[in-house]
Amino acid sequence: MFTKESLEALEKAEREFQFEKFDLQDARALGDLLFSQSKFEAKPIACRIILDDLIVYQSFNFGTGANNNWWMDRKCRTVLRTHGSSLKALVKRELFGVTSPWMSNEDTYAFCGGGFPLIVKGEFRGVICISGLPHLEDHRCVTEVIASYLGKEPILIPVEK
Numbered sequence: 001m002f003t004k005e006s007l008e009a010l011e012k013a014e015r016e017f018q019f020e021k022f023d024l025q026d027a028r029a030l031g032d033l034l035f036s037q038s039k040f041e042a043k044p045i046a047c048r049i050i051l052d053d054l055i056v057y058q059s060f061n062f063g064t065g066a067n068n069n070w071w072m073d074r075k076c077r078t079v080l081r082t083h084g085s086s087l088k089a090l091v092k093r094e095l096f097g098v099t100s101p102w103m104s105n106e107d108t109y110a111f112c113g114g115g116f117p118l119i120v121k122g123e124f125r126g127v128i129c130i131s132g133l134p135h136l137e138d139h140r141c142v143t144e145v146i147a148s149y150l151g152k153e154p155i156l157i158p159v160e161k
Helices: 004-016 024-040 066-082 086-096 135-150
Strands: 046-051 054-060 115-120 123-131
Touching: 004 086, 004 115, 024 046, 024 054, 024 123, 024 135, 046 066, 046 115, 066 086, 066 115, 066 123, 086 115, 086 135, 115 135, 123 135
Parallel strands: none
Antiparallel strands: 046 054, 046 123, 115 123
């Protein structure tokens, strides 16, 4: 399903979708955009932003709940561990196999779309995460909102059927 081009597109998105500054006001503004995006999606979404090890934004649209919270916990752990997107962790595992014991721990980590690194001035500072859509749509949604917030074009991730 995933190719070297998928991995390259994910890495490009992580390089492109970085912030010059990010504070509590930015977290609120970006989080509110993610929350509002739910009305345009097929299903409701929950979202979370972690900045410097603190949850600075979290919201649950009507129709989301504990299951979405569980998924966001796992996606956030994956991003915090890898400093990359949770989808990139899946793509690397699919392309290169399990290269570390943690990559087999699906109770703790999520290998799917929806978690994205929060990078400010080239430094990893946290996680931007959503849950509620099919996982590739979670990735698309979170990165499209980040791209829009930054005034950039979204980056599509090629997948083979």
